[in-house]
Amino acid sequence: MDLRRFLFIAAIIVALFAVVVAVGAGHETPLVIIVSMLATTLAVATPLTLGALSGVFCERSGVVNIGIEGMMLTAAFFGWFASVYASTILKMDTMPSLLVGVFFAILTGALMGLLHAVLSITFKVDQVIGGTVINILAIGITGFLNRQLFFEKNGLFGGQFPHAPGVLPAIHVPFLADIPVIGRVFQQQPITIAAILLVFISHFVLFHTRFGLRTRAVGEHPRAADTVGINVNRMRYINVLIGGCLSGLGGAYFTLQSVPSFEPMMTNGRGFVALAAMIFGNWTPIGSWAAALVFGAAQALQINLQFFRNFIPPQWAFLQQSYVVGMVPYILTMIILTGLIGRTIAPAADGVPYEK
Amino acid sequence: MENSLQPLPEEKTPARVQLPGWIRAMLIPFLSVLTAIITGGLVIWSAGGNPFAAYAGLVEGSFGSVKALSETIIWATPYIFAGLAVALAFKGGLFNIGVEGQLTLGAVAAALVGYGLPKVVGGPIPTIIHLPLTILAGMAAGGLWAAIPGWLKARFGGHEVINTIMMNYIALNLTSFLLNGPMKDPNPMNVLARTPLIAASARFTPIFTGLRLHWGFVIALLIAVLVWWLLWKTTLGFEIRMTGASPTAARYAGVNVQRTIILTMILSGMLAGLAGAIEVTALNFRHELGFSSGYGFDAIAIALLGKNFPLGVVVSAILFGAMRNGATRMQFLTQIPVDVISIIQALILLFVAADAIIRWIYHIRATGERVTLTRGWK
Numbered sequence: 001m002d003l004r005r006f007l008f009i010a011a012i013i014v015a016l017f018a019v020v021v022a023v024g025a026g027h028e029t030p031l032v033i034i035v036s037m038l039a040t041t042l043a044v045a046t047p048l049t050l051g052a053l054s055g056v057f058c059e060r061s062g063v064v065n066i067g068i069e070g071m072m073l074t075a076a077f078f079g080w081f082a083s084v085y086a087s088t089i090l091k092m093d094t095m096p097s098l099l100v101g102v103f104f105a106i107l108t109g110a111l112m113g114l115l116h117a118v119l120s121i122t123f124k125v126d127q128v129i130g131g132t133v134i135n136i137l138a139i140g141i142t143g144f145l146n147r148q149l150f151f152e153k154n155g156l157f158g159g160q161f162p163h164a165p166g167v168l169p170a171i172h173v174p175f176l177a178d179i180p181v182i183g184r185v186f187q188q189q190p191i192t193i194a195a196i197l198l199v200f201i202s203h204f205v206l207f208h209t210r211f212g213l214r215t216r217a218v219g220e221h222p223r224a225a226d227t228v229g230i231n232v233n234r235m236r237y238i239n240v241l242i243g244g245c246l247s248g249l250g251g252a253y254f255t256l257q258s259v260p261s262f263e264p265m266m267t268n269g270r271g272f273v274a275l276a277a278m279i280f281g282n283w284t285p286i287g288s289w290a291a292a293l294v295f296g297a298a299q300a301l302q303i304n305l306q307f308f309r310n311f312i313p314p315q316w317a318f319l320q321q322s323y324v325v326g327m328v329p330y331i332l333t334m335i336i337l338t339g340l341i342g343r344t345i346a347p348a349a350d351g352v353p354y355e356k
Numbered sequence: 357m358e359n360s361l362q363p364l365p366e367e368k369t370p371a372r373v374q375l376p377g378w379i380r381a382m383l384i385p386f387l388s389v390l391t392a393i394i395t396g397g398l399v400i401w402s403a404g405g406n407p408f409a410a411y412a413g414l415v416e417g418s419f420g421s422v423k424a425l426s427e428t429i430i431w432a433t434p435y436i437f438a439g440l441a442v443a444l445a446f447k448g449g450l451f452n453i454g455v456e457g458q459l460t461l462g463a464v465a466a467a468l469v470g471y472g473l474p475k476v477v478g479g480p481i482p483t484i485i486h487l488p489l490t491i492l493a494g495m496a497a498g499g500l501w502a503a504i505p506g507w508l509k510a511r512f513g514g515h516e517v518i519n520t521i522m523m524n525y526i527a528l529n530l531t532s533f534l535l536n537g538p539m540k541d542p543n544p545m546n547v548l549a550r551t552p553l554i555a556a557s558a559r560f561t562p563i564f565t566g567l568r569l570h571w572g573f574v575i576a577l578l579i580a581v582l583v584w585w586l587l588w589k590t591t592l593g594f595e596i597r598m599t600g601a602s603p604t605a606a607r608y609a610g611v612n613v614q615r616t617i618i619l620t621m622i623l624s625g626m627l628a629g630l631a632g633a634i635e636v637t638a639l640n641f642r643h644e645l646g647f648s649s650g651y652g653f654d655a656i657a658i659a660l661l662g663k664n665f666p667l668g669v670v671v672s673a674i675l676f677g678a679m680r681n682g683a684t685r686m687q688f689l690t691q692i693p694v695d696v697i698s699i700i701q702a703l704i705l706l707f708v709a710a711d712a713i714i715r716w717i718y719h720i721r722a723t724g725e726r727v728t729l730t731r732g733w734k
Contacts, residue, residue, distance in 0.1 A: 124712065140700075141702075152691065272518055275518060279515075338508055
């Protein structure tokens with residue numbers, strides 16, 4: 001991730017913030033708007049960040065993963081189901097139920113990762129097709145179980161829609177959150193904070209540990225790695241499983257942190273946007289996070305414009321249309337992916353099954 | 357080292373039954389469907405249902421009567437177009453996940469020309485002009501929508517998988533905007549996000565009275581033949597397949613690879629747009645939000661199950677159409693949610709894509725070389 005890329009990202013984020021500041025001018029001070037935008041950006045970038053990190057681990061080891069969307073969707077469902085089950089059937093308290101939910105979301109992600117690993121490493125299935133299988137399977141499983149468990153008369157909850165335990169409460173980061181006005185940026189829910197920490201942990205693991213070196217070796221030149229005694233397929237399995245866990249935590253964001261409910265197909269393409277962030281971030285954790293923040297900012301624009309809906313000047317009336325603003329993150333993804341500034345390079349053995 | 361010059365002893369292979377080629381070609385898809393149906397039965401059973409009753413309901417609902425058969429074909433028709441769209445792109449080395457968006461915009465454009473053109477012209481238009489124009493509008497919209505990711509791929513190397521998916525979401529937002537705003541049915545009774553009905557001059561007439569079966573199916577079959585002819589009997593088709601098999605080789609052979617990539621995406625998008633246009637002109641006579649959800653992913657499974665061959669796509673599309681159509685009856689009779697069909701379809705795709713699993717279960721040896729479908733991020 002070079003300086004030009006960071007500047008490009010910074011420019012887009014500033015532009016997106018400027019739109020909201022301009023629209024809200026005269027109703028709120030710029031500082032309050034910027035703080036609000038920053039806080040929202042960090043929060044909504046969470047699944048993108050985790051999805052991108054998931055992609056980084058898989059692809060650095062040589063396995064293309066376009067199934068992140070499906071992994072997150074499945075994890076969102078099972079995490080939510082586990083938390084509801086814990087609170088209504090096992091009568092657990094709110095916080096333990098939510099933690100059970102997060103645990104099961106990560107576990108689900110790991111299992112989906114295992115499926116992808118079996119398909120792409122053991123059975124050497126075309127990895128893009130394998131990822132598509134996971135995405136379609138996820139829609140089928142979650143749609144089927146959602147209806148079967150929650151909406152059928154003879155279902156688990158007797159046709160009564162169960163009461164969800166709510167969402168994970170925000171954590172008050174000591175000192176930082178006490179700063180007047182800008183302290184609000186640091187009032188974030190746990191998965192967001194975990195995602196930011198994981199960005200730096202992933203960077204350290206990939207570039208400063210033996211495990212990371214081996215991961216990158218099997219992704220760049222598996223034969224050379226094999227020659228020096230690294231078990232290529234084992235490394236790939238481990239990394240795809242790590243990727244699955246990260247996707248699983250990203251899935252937990254949707255049903256345990258963002259809203260306390262599940263809707264079919266609620267991930268809404270976030271897994272694919274995360275992939276684009278990974279590519280623009282040149283397969284590095286920090287770069288991917290920066291790119292994820294751009295998409296987060298585009299979404300924050302949409303959310304924050306809702307507050308100022310009635311103040312939007314008539315010549316900017318198109319900004320009132322939520323569908324028009326809703327296109328922005330996806331259009332941005334395409335523009336950024338087009339590689340306006342330099343091309344990124346995928347790991348050399350990305351997507352190629354290893355044959356001894 | 358005289359020994360090294362000796363011919364190697366011939367490898368001993370056990371006597372094997374040689375099946376005719378066309379049976380061997382169909383073996384893996386057939387076993388994939390079978391295995392998926394068995395696995396789906398286990399899912400139904402574990403969810404507390406009776407798989408035999410469920411499948412009996414499925415068959416009754418899809419083939420049990422003339423009306424059921426007609427509905428199955430109605431379901432299969434857009435699947436044929438959409439499956440052909442994905443298959444054609446695969447032949448050209450492109451993975452078009454954007455069929456969903458291309459199909460939707462095709463339907464929107466067809467609806468717009470269908471109800472809007474008479475108002476613009478200021479009077480009725482003869483069917484012989486209006487209907488073809490409506491269909492062409494749908495194809496053009498689909499082709500244009502697919503041309504963008506095609507161009508981005510050819511010119512900048514932007515990967516079509518992500519770009520076509522992004523185009524799906526943009527299309528969804530655009531359609532929601534249009535159908536809730538400028539194109540919304542102005543009838544004061546209407547609360548739905550849908551267009552007005554298209555003019556009678558832009559509609560197909562039914563084939564039989566009393567059945568919803570429409571000419572779209574016949575057109576779909578003709579288009580399947582046309583796609584086969586294009587891919588295997590024309591120079592353009594040869595260039596598309598060559599670019600798909602190896603862009604480098606195609607470039608050395610003098611093929612304009614960039615142009616071929618864009619053209620392949622346009623043709624693929626036109627087929628998807630045609631699917632939407634036919635739904636509007638022959639079945640619904642308007643476009644309503646959300647009618648097409650899921651077609652894009654189903655089309656991928658259909659193309660792969662049909663081995664990207666037009667006849668295979670037609671047969672797979674009818675199978676998928678039958679499952680979608682029969683599922684309602686199955687749910688009515690056995691209370692098994694229709695969504696179980698999505699699981700079975702995903703499993704079919706899984707087994708078709710991972711034929712190694714099927715070979716491993718049924719002890720079938722691999723034959724021939726592997727077909728390259730996609731190429732990572734390159």
